Amino acid sequence: MKLSRKQVIHIATLARIKLTKEEITKFSEQLSDILGNFDEMLQKIDTNVDPLILNELSGVWREDISKPSYAQDQILANAPQVEDGCFKVKAVLE
Amino acid sequence: MLKKGDISSVELTQAVLNHIDDTDAKIHSFVTVTKEVALKQAHSADKRIKVGKATPLTGIPTAIKDNMCTSGTHTTCSSRMLENFVPPYNATVVEKLKQQGMVMVGKTNLDEFAMGSSTENSAFGVTNNPWDYTRVPGGSSGGSTAAVAADQAIYALGSDTGGSIRQPAGFCSVVGLKPTYGRVSRFGLVAFGSSLDQIGPITKDVTDAALVLNTIAGHDPNDSTSINAPVPDYTKALTGDIKGLRIGIPREYFVDAMQKGVKTAIEAAIKKLEQLGAIVERDVSLSLTDYALATYYLIAPAEASANLARYDGTKYGHRTTDAATMWDAMEKTREEGFGPEVKRRIMIGTYALSAGYYNAYYKKAQSLRRLIWEEFNQAFSKYDALVTPTSPTVPFKIGEKTDDPMQMYLSDICTLPINIAGIPGLSVPSGFVDGLPVGLQILGRSFDEKTILRIGHAYEQATDWHTVKPLLKQ
Numbered sequence: 001m002k003l004s005r006k007q008v009i010h011i012a013t014l015a016r017i018k019l020t021k022e023e024i025t026k027f028s029e030q031l032s033d034i035l036g037n038f039d040e041m042l043q044k045i046d047t048n049v050d051p052l053i054l055n056e057l058s059g060v061w062r063e064d065i066s067k068p069s070y071a072q073d074q075i076l077a078n079a080p081q082v083e084d085g086c087f088k089v090k091a092v093l094e
Numbered sequence: 095m096l097k098k099g100d101i102s103s104v105e106l107t108q109a110v111l112n113h114i115d116d117t118d119a120k121i122h123s124f125v126t127v128t129k130e131v132a133l134k135q136a137h138s139a140d141k142r143i144k145v146g147k148a149t150p151l152t153g154i155p156t157a158i159k160d161n162m163c164t165s166g167t168h169t170t171c172s173s174r175m176l177e178n179f180v181p182p183y184n185a186t187v188v189e190k191l192k193q194q195g196m197v198m199v200g201k202t203n204l205d206e207f208a209m210g211s212s213t214e215n216s217a218f219g220v221t222n223n224p225w226d227y228t229r230v231p232g233g234s235s236g237g238s239t240a241a242v243a244a245d246q247a248i249y250a251l252g253s254d255t256g257g258s259i260r261q262p263a264g265f266c267s268v269v270g271l272k273p274t275y276g277r278v279s280r281f282g283l284v285a286f287g288s289s290l291d292q293i294g295p296i297t298k299d300v301t302d303a304a305l306v307l308n309t310i311a312g313h314d315p316n317d318s319t320s321i322n323a324p325v326p327d328y329t330k331a332l333t334g335d336i337k338g339l340r341i342g343i344p345r346e347y348f349v350d351a352m353q354k355g356v357k358t359a360i361e362a363a364i365k366k367l368e369q370l371g372a373i374v375e376r377d378v379s380l381s382l383t384d385y386a387l388a389t390y391y392l393i394a395p396a397e398a399s400a401n402l403a404r405y406d407g408t409k410y411g412h413r414t415t416d417a418a419t420m421w422d423a424m425e426k427t428r429e430e431g432f433g434p435e436v437k438r439r440i441m442i443g444t445y446a447l448s449a450g451y452y453n454a455y456y457k458k459a460q461s462l463r464r465l466i467w468e469e470f471n472q473a474f475s476k477y478d479a480l481v482t483p484t485s486p487t488v489p490f491k492i493g494e495k496t497d498d499p500m501q502m503y504l505s506d507i508c509t510l511p512i513n514i515a516g517i518p519g520l521s522v523p524s525g526f527v528d529g530l531p532v533g534l535q536i537l538g539r540s541f542d543e544k545t546i547l548r549i550g551h552a553y554e555q556a557t558d559w560h561t562v563k564p565l566l567k568q
Contacts, residue, residue, distance in 0.1 A: 008441070015399060015444040016406070017437060018425035027441060030499055034391070034442065037500060041388040042458055051460035052467050054289060054516040055276045055540075060318035074182040078410035089408055090420040 003032045103143065103153030107136040107197050110155040114199065114246045117566055122221050123241040125160045126168050127200040139195040150305045152195035157247035159238050160201035161208050162293065163282040164188055167198075171284050172216035173206045175405050175412045175431030185282020186317065187251060187293050187310045194309055199247055202237030206433045207402065208253055208286045210234050211261060211505045214496055215435045222492070223265060224564040225531055229489040232262030238296045239266035244566055249306055250296040255287045256390050257509025259294045260521040264484030264533020267523040267559065269297045269550070273307065274540045275516035276321040279314030285401040287394040288319070290513040299560050300522065300551040304328035307543060323541070331544035332551040337371030339549065340477045345376075346383035347482035347508050355527030360483045363524040363534045363553065367481065370552055378480070380473060382466045386511035389466065391503055392446045392459035393514070398436075399443030405431060438499060467515040474539045479549055482508055484521040484533030508535060518543050522550045523559035 008028045012019045019027065072085055081088035111129055118124055132155065139153030158164060161171045163181035165188075170176045184192065191198075205215035213221045213236030221236045223229040224244040231240040235252030239262040242250050252259040254272035263270025271294045278293045285291065295306035308329065313322045343364060348357065368374045407413030407427035414430055417423035432440070446455035473480060485508055495502045512519040517540050524534035534553070538546035554560050 003445075007445075011441050011444050011448065014448060015440050016403075016421070016424050016428055017432070017440065018422075018429040019437070020429075023434075023437070027438065030438060031441060031445070034438075034500060034503075035445070038388040038392065038455070041385055042454070042462075045385060045462065045465075047458065047461040047465060049461045049464050051457070052464040055319070055321055057276070057319060057321070062315060070182055075409075077182065078179055080407055080411075080413035087409055090417070090423045092420055 003028050003035065103136040103139040103197060104133065106153065107132050107155050107199065110199055110246065110248075117244055117246060120222065120227060120566070121224055121240050121244055121246070122219055123157070123202050123237045123244065123246055124200040125170055125172060125203050125218055125237070128167055128198055131167065132197050132199045135195070135197045139197060142195050149194045151191065151309055153197055154248045155197045155199045156191065157200050157202045157238055157241045157250040158188060158198055159204055159235050159250070159252050161204055161253060161284040162188060162251060163284070164198065164201065167201065169201065169284070170218070171207050172204045172218055173431065173433065173436070174217045177217070177412065179410055183282065186279040186314045188282065190309050202235070202241055202250060204237055205234035206436050207284065207398070208234040208255055208258055209398070209435050209439050211257065211502055212490075212495065213237060213262070214492065215433055217433055220492055223489050224566060225267065225529060226489065227567070229491055229530070230265065232265030232485075232489060234258040234262075235270075235296065236262045239263050239268050239270065242266070242268045242296050242298060243564055245563070249298070249302050251293055251310070252296045253283055253291060253293050254513065255290045255394060256513050257506040259296060260484050260509050260519055260533070260535060261506060263296055263521040264535070265489040265531055267526070267531035267562065269300055269303050269523070269560070270521045271295050271303045271307065271543070271547075272512065272519045273311065273543055274518045276319055277311050277518070277541065277543070279312070279317040279320045281314055281316035287397040288401060289397060290394055300547055300554050301329060301332060303520070304332060304547050326544065328543060328547055331548045333548060334552050334555055336367070336549050336552045339372045339479065339545070341367060341372045341374045341549070342378040342473055342477035342480045343374065343376045344378045344380040344383065344473070344480055344482060346380055349486050349507060351504065352483065352486040353488060353527065356483055356485070356487060356532050359525035359527060359532040360534060364481060366553060366556055367549070370556055372549070375477070378473065378477070380469055382462070382469050383511055385462050386466060386514055387503065387507060389459045389462045389514055390510040391442065392455050393463065395439040395443030396446045396456050397443070399440045399447065402436070402440055435499070463514050466511055470515045470517055478538070478545055480537040482535045482537070484508060484535040488527050488530035488532060512537060516540060518546055520546045520550045522554055524553075524557070525559055526562070
């Protein structure tokens with residue numbers, strides 16, 4: 001199973017990672033090798049059972065009661081850029 | 095020893111910190127050594143001991159894997175992405191240890207974001223195995239296992255998604271326990287594979303592992319995957335008696351790539367279990383074992399691709415200085431912040447979840463997961479425990495497997511199935527091959543840590559592997 005450069009670039013775009021040309025080549029080879037191995041393994045077995053949910057935990061709820069949270073300065077402490085008590089980012093809307 | 099006043103926590107902590115100063119240039123277990131925090135905690139611990147309010151972990155120096163949030167102390171996940179990140183909160187397990195009066199000497203090195211089997215994927219340099227500095231300590235909790243092996247901490251915490259506590263514990267000749275999924279809260283553990291991750295103790299002997307598990311286990315409202323069940327006193331299980339316990343040896347774990355010396359050591363360990371009175375049945379078959387690799391390396395990266403989507407340079411962590419637009423900034427931030435293995439796994443995961451491939455890969459892996467789990471359940475209707483090697487090899491040389499990702503993935507072949515099924519697994523020291531450690535892996539039913547700890551403890555007390563220390567050459 002060979003992944004083309006085009007496919008690798010598509011996956012990188014979905015994953016929002018700007019790969020270099022060398023990385024695209026390298027990952028194209030490595031991912032083809034890895035996924036090829038898996039293809040072989042997966043083809044040997046035919047299965048249609050339900051996915052596993054460990055400990056059969058589902059629908060774990062808590063009461064809808066608000067509790068104190070962190071102070072604003074704690075939340076902003078690790079921010080790359082702050083302005084007026086907000087996270088500053090590149091424009092989202094053009 | 096601390097309770098009796100033979101030595102104070104401050105004295106013990108200072109001695110440990112001095113020892114770290116003397117040894118860590120060669121080993122590099124630590125990303126951050128927390129000298130002031132440790133001594134402050136030691137002072138508090140001594141006060142507490144004086145008024146008779148000490149518990150087993152009070153005043154005992156510990157090291158925490160650097161993917162668990164420690165309030166006010168850098169938590170880097172050994173990644174450039176979080177190089178300067180200081181969490182505003184403690185992971186639940188850290189909070190629990192604090193309540194017992196722990197002394198934290200530092201945050202230990204790991205494969206970046208816990209992705210790896212050798213600690214070579216750390217963005218801050220590899221940790222060297224204390225038994226042979228040219229070899230890996232295993233991974234991803236290599237810093238924690240090296241620290242305990244080298245007496246740089248009395249015990250440590252690690253995390254295990256595909257073997258990351260057990261494999262390095264085996265490589266460093268220390269005890270490593272991955273509890274049942276849901277036994278220990280994951281709140282504050284930086285998420286990698288949320289249906290696989292578990293935090294567990296890394297210790298010098300099985301008794302310590304039971305003591306630490308007593309403290310860190312338990313339901314947490316902040317972790318909806320933690321189970322609501324009481325925590326027994328795991329030390330009460332350490333009776334030393336395993337007569338009549340039925341132990342199965344699954345043949346599929348004795349792979350072709352298994353080194354001869356490792357096979358010899360494991361077979362000797364199995365004979366020892368028989369001598370101790372366990373009923374051992376060899377050549378049991380878990381035929382789905384071979385599918386665990388593909389199952390794991392589709393589920394874990396898929397979950398990782400979702401969990402690591404948060405690293406976008408917006409609220410914390412690295413942000414590129416070289417971008418004009420929002421998407422450009424995000425893409426360059428992630429390109430710069432993540433190392434190659436992390437990128438590789440995000441790519442595999444993204445692919446496995448993408449339109450057109452979801453059914454063939456991710457969905458199929460999740461179905462396989464149920465089959466693997468059912469196969470373990472069937473085995474545990476006949477056996478109380480399963481015993482295998484922790485790894486097919488002794489610690490390999492630094493750089494030996496870094497060119498071929500598949501080779502590196504294969505080094506976890508004995509540990510991966512356990513995370514897929516969610517069952518508990520314990521690795522205990524079981525000998526050496528030319529001075530290099532071999533680990534014995536003991537697997538049990540879900541939430542039956544008592545039985546695997548009992549077996550591990552009985553084996554340990556009948557051998558003296560746990561008393562052997564690395565030379566720590568200068």
